[in-house]
Amino acid sequence: MFYFLSVLILLASLGLVLLVIVQKSKGGGLASPFASTNNIMGVRKTTDVLEKATWWLFGIVAVLCIVSTRFVGTGTSSASRTQETLEQNAAKGSAPAALPNFGGEAPATSPSAPAQGAQTPAETPAPAPVEAPAPAAQ
Numbered sequence: 001m002f003y004f005l006s007v008l009i010l011l012a013s014l015g016l017v018l019l020v021i022v023q024k025s026k027g028g029g030l031a032s033p034f035a036s037t038n039n040i041m042g043v044r045k046t047t048d049v050l051e052k053a054t055w056w057l058f059g060i061v062a063v064l065c066i067v068s069t070r071f072v073g074t075g076t077s078s079a080s081r082t083q084e085t086l087e088q089n090a091a092k093g094s095a096p097a098a099l100p101n102f103g104g105e106a107p108a109t110s111p112s113a114p115a116q117g118a119q120t121p122a123e124t125p126a127p128a129p130v131e132a133p134a135p136a137a138q
Contacts, residue, residue, distance in 0.1 A: 002071040016057040
């Protein structure tokens with residue numbers, strides 16, 4: 001229903017644009033240098049009909065826009081199913097088994113102990129600090 005209303009809004013909007021373009025400019029503004037002295041269609045009542053049609057199409061577009069908001073978001077979409085899946089996973093409380101250690105300090109708790117008989121790498125001693133040489137005497 002939302003798509004049907006959207007198509008109607010689009011068609012009414014295009015009609016509104018065409019009606020506004022066809023109408024004669026009533027004010028000065030930017031259109032005054034380009035305005036001619038004769039009417040486009042030559043009939044005085046034509047401008048009244050065009051003006052009334054413009055107001056009617058404006059009202060139709062406004063009402064259709066308001067009515068279409070009633071149908072926005074109805075039905076299931078892939079985005080709503082994705083949101084439901086994310087909420088279910090969050091409710092389970094599933095956390096990652098281990099986070100990678102990118103050169104920082106060792107984690108406070110290890111998620112899994114090394115298997116028995118597995119060799120652990122030998123710890124290397126930290127290098128001794130190098131002292132700067134004393135300045136030369138003159």
